[in-house]
Amino acid sequence: xxxxxxxxxxxEISLKGIGAADGIAIGPIFVYFPLKFTFLDRVPGMVDQEMxxxxxxxxxxxxxLEFLKEGLDSCVDEGIAAIFxxxxxxxxxxxxSDGVQxxxxxxxxxxxxxxxxxxxxxxxxxxMNNPLFAARGVDIRDVGRRILCNLLGVKDTSLESLSCxxxxxxxxxxxxxxVRLRPGMIVGFCTAAGGLTSHTSILARTLGIPAVVGIGxxxxxxxxxxxxxxxxxxxxxxxxxxxxxxISHFLSLLDANSKRHEMLKVQxxxxxxxxxxRRVDVSxxxxxxxSAEEAVxxxxxxVGLLRTEFLYLxxxxxxxxxxxxxxxxxxxxxFGDRPVIVRTLDIGGDKPPSFLDFPTExxxxxxxxxxxxxxxxxxxxxxxxxxxxxxxxxxHAMIMFPMISGVEELRRCKQVLEEVKTELxxxxxxxxxxIPVGIMVEVPAAVAVADLLAEECDFLSLGTNDLTQYALxxxxxxxxxxxxxxxxxxxxxxxxxxxxxxxxxxxxxxxMCGEMAGMKKAIPILLGLGLDEFSMAPLLxxxxxxxxxxxxxxxxxxxxxxxxxxKTVREVDDYLGEILSEINxxxxxxxxx
Amino acid sequence: xTQTLDITIQSKIGLHARPxxxxxxxxxxxxxxxxxxxLTNPSPTVDGRSLLMVLSIGVEHGHTIRITADGVDxxxxxxxxKKLIETNFGEA
Numbered sequence: 020x021x022x023x024x025x026x027x028x029x030x031e032i033s034l035k036g037i038g039a040a041d042g043i044a045i046g047p048i049f050v051y052f053p054l055k056f057t058f059l060d061r062v063p064g065m066v067d068q069e070m071x072x073x074x075x076x077x078x079x080x081x082x083x084l085e086f087l088k089e090g091l092d093s094c095v096d097e098g099i100a101a102i103f104x105x106x107x108x109x110x111x112x113x114x115x116s117d118g119v120q121x122x123x124x125x126x127x128x129x130x131x132x133x134x135x136x137x138x139x140x141x142x143x144x145x146x147m148n149n150p151l152f153a154a155r156g157v158d159i160r161d162v163g164r165r166i167l168c169n170l171l172g173v174k175d176t177s178l179e180s181l182s183c184x185x186x187x188x189x190x191x192x193x194x195x196x197x198v199r200l201r202p203g204m205i206v207g208f209c210t211a212a213g214g215l216t217s218h219t220s221i222l223a224r225t226l227g228i229p230a231v232v233g234i235g236x237x238x239x240x241x242x243x244x245x246x247x248x249x250x251x252x253x254x255x256x257x258x259x260x261x262x263x264x265x266i267s268h269f270l271s272l273l274d275a276n277s278k279r280h281e282m283l284k285v286q287x288x289x290x291x292x293x294x295x296x297r298r299v300d301v302s303x304x305x306x307x308x309x310s311a312e313e314a315v316x317x318x319x320x321x322v323g324l325l326r327t328e329f330l331y332l333x334x335x336x337x338x339x340x341x342x343x344x345x346x347x348x349x350x351x352x353x354f355g356d357r358p359v360i361v362r363t364l365d366i367g368g369d370k371p372p373s374f375l376d377f378p379t380e381x382x383x384x385x386x387x388x389x390x391x392x393x394x395x396x397x398x399x400x401x402x403x404x405x406x407x408x409x410x411x412x413x414x415h416a417m418i419m420f421p422m423i424s425g426v427e428e429l430r431r432c433k434q435v436l437e438e439v440k441t442e443l444x445x446x447x448x449x450x451x452x453x454i455p456v457g458i459m460v461e462v463p464a465a466v467a468v469a470d471l472l473a474e475e476c477d478f479l480s481l482g483t484n485d486l487t488q489y490a491l492x493x494x495x496x497x498x499x500x501x502x503x504x505x506x507x508x509x510x511x512x513x514x515x516x517x518x519x520x521x522x523x524x525x526x527x528x529x530x531m532c533g534e535m536a537g538m539k540k541a542i543p544i545l546l547g548l549g550l551d552e553f554s555m556a557p558l559l560x561x562x563x564x565x566x567x568x569x570x571x572x573x574x575x576x577x578x579x580x581x582x583x584x585x586k587t588v589r590e591v592d593d594y595l596g597e598i599l600s601e602i603n604x605x606x607x608x609x610x611x612x
Numbered sequence: 613x614t615q616t617l618d619i620t621i622q623s624k625i626g627l628h629a630r631p632x633x634x635x636x637x638x639x640x641x642x643x644x645x646x647x648x649x650x651l652t653n654p655s656p657t658v659d660g661r662s663l664l665m666v667l668s669i670g671v672e673h674g675h676t677i678r679i680t681a682d683g684v685d686x687x688x689x690x691x692x693x694k695k696l697i698e699t700n701f702g703e704a
Binding site: 104105108109112113114115140143144147148149151152155159 | 625626628629630633636637659661662663664665667668670672
């Protein structure tokens with residue numbers, strides 16, 4: 020099967036999709052189709068014929084690399100151009116052709132000869148002591164893959180093989196597609212399918228990479244491997260093969276964005292407050308030491324949610340007390356005397372760790388998960404509590420129990436905590452005696468008895484992701500119904516209000532660590548409802564703090580009243596969207612393409 | 613006839629990536645057969661036109677290599693490669 024590369028210049032095409040992650044990206048496209056190499060064992064032809072196949076494939080690969088290199092802007096790192104040079108040299112390396120020729124002489128097919136030669140050469144490089152040289156094994160495998168794709172007449176597939184910063188164009192991306200991607204190589208995402216909550220969108224927002232989703236399959240088919248793309252992740256605009264005028268326009272937007280980001284970064288280090296000076300806590304949701312450090316850099320007042328699952332998942336045994344103390348301690352020390360809320364192990368049947376015997380459940384989200392697992396596996400639970408207590412001896416840590424559904428459950432958790440404290444006292448180990456204890460409010464039942472729960476703990480934190488799913492009976496990963504997942508649904512607003520009021524009525528503070536806390540549209544109403552703490556992905560902090568500074572108490576009161584008066588999601592969403600635009604415009608900010 | 617040149621690589625990253633690529637490109641510009649071996653970390657003698665082979669002998673900063681050229685333009689080949697190496701492959 021022969022493939023020809025289109026070498027004529029292509030016309031500019033303007034497309035529109037859903038802006039899923041803010042930002043401007045300009046770059047060459049990388050069309051991604053997940054594909055496994057399964058080819059049939061065919062009977063090899065004459066040695067000369069097989070060699071010809073290899074030589075043709077090699078020539079195509081070279082042309083591809085030339086195109087990709089040409090597609091690089093001068094503003095791109097020279098190092099990237101050098102990588103292409105190296106790849107082009109590898110493709111035509113005598114060692115490769117000699118290796119292939121030698122194997123063909125023994126009567127193999129071209130593809131088998133190529134794969135074996137690449138494996139041998141890559142293994143040789145990977146076996147070298149100096150890591151700099153060993154790393155080139157990746158490059159040679161990349162090159163081998165490129166030649167193989169040409170040989171078999173298929174489009175290349177692996178995201179790992181990206182060697183130049185590109186915009187990924189795909190039908191959609193799943194977590195397994197992106198698990199090994201190199202963030203430095205992705206400058207943007209553009210998918211045919213997907214919405215604001217699909218994996219691509221969430222990943223893009225987490226990485227701070229612009230993304231446009233839902234442009235449609237027909238539109239995606241218009242795009243070719245060597246095309247250049249400019250995307251505006253705020254507006255959903257996509258331009259294929261932009262003219263230099265269009266590029267200038269995008270570049271100036273990019274410039275305006277980065278200037279604003281610089282300003283925001285500086286202001287983010289100040290304490291969060293409204294225009295009238297009411298202070299609230301803006302904290303970070305973190306998962307490890309790296310995100311802890313990033314959180315501090317981005318102006319987090321503390322940590323509203325330290326997820327601890329990473330210590331358990333992907334391991335064949337649970338972490339020991341000492342291992343945990345080490346990890347928690349290093350994270351606590353990054354924050355010094357600022358609060359760090361540690362959520363105890365929150366896992367379930369959807370992503371079970373290998374060392375626990377999970378039942379096969381019809382409905383893992385309503386099954387054995389969260390605090391239920393810990394209360395059944397007391398050994399595990401107590402070890403974690405011991406580690407948290409001991410690590411927080413000189414810091415300001417707090418404990419938070421997930422998925423609490425009622426007073427009994429909370430009392431049981433507190434009882435286990437007391438047992439652990441007694442043990443530690445008897446052992447003479449240092450720990451923070453008065454460590455504050457709170458719960459995540461995510462099961463709707465907890466909202467109904469939030470006042471009772473607030474009497475028996477120190478704080479409440481709204482886990483709106485799961486709360487919204489449970490309350491609206493929607494699985495946000497289920498494509499069929501994902502659009503029903505709406506944090507701005509009037510019912511959710513009422514649940515949030517009820518929780519905040521209940522907590523405050525008992526003199527306890529109420530925070531939020533679900534995604535809603537970092538949702539710009541939701542900020543005004545959350546402030547208006549009196550939320551005390553907003554915990555979010557570090558990347559979102561500066562924008563949120565900026566937004567808060569634009570809002571006066573009077574304005575907040577009006578917005579909240581109005582938003583709560585609506586009967587439909589649409590009305591709430593439209594209204595809060597208008598408010599946001601007003602604020603942006605009056606402050607002279609605009610994201611329009 | 614064969615000509616030989618022993619030379620030390622001062623380039624910071626040794627004979628790797630871009631320097632290695634430039635080396636093999638320069639070698640390929642000549643008709644002579646070019647072979648290289650690592651004297652500091654003894655290695656087999658390999659084809660100087662193969663980037664893969666040149667990388668495989670692991671020439672790091674400060675290593676001495678032996679370049680052998682055999683052919684009509686063997687002297688010119690060694691001269692050109694020497695110049696390339698002595699100017700540190702165009703690095704500062």
